[in-house]
Amino acid sequence: MKKEGMIFIGIFLFLAIGMHFKEWISHPIEHSMALPSAGAYGLGAIHPLIFTFVVYLLFVVVRALKRLVTRKK
Numbered sequence: 001m002k003k004e005g006m007i008f009i010g011i012f013l014f015l016a017i018g019m020h021f022k023e024w025i026s027h028p029i030e031h032s033m034a035l036p037s038a039g040a041y042g043l044g045a046i047h048p049l050i051f052t053f054v055v056y057l058l059f060v061v062v063r064a065l066k067r068l069v070t071r072k073k
Contacts, residue, residue, distance in 0.1 A: 011059065012052040 023031040040047040
């Protein structure tokens with residue numbers, strides 16, 4: 001469970017910094033404070049968690065498929 005949590009946090013940070021690098025470098029506190037009024041695809045303040053969860057699910061599916069293929073050999 002701890003490993004999966006670290007993977008989720010890693011994906012979250014990777015996506016947050018990757019998508020908003022300029023904002024995190026120039027004004028990170030203001031960027032974080034503006035999160036409640038964010039309007040990303042109508043998801044509002046929870047959009048980072050939703051996007052991270054979707055990418056995490058893709059990551060889990062790929063790992064499961066990889067494990068399934070390697071067991072059959």
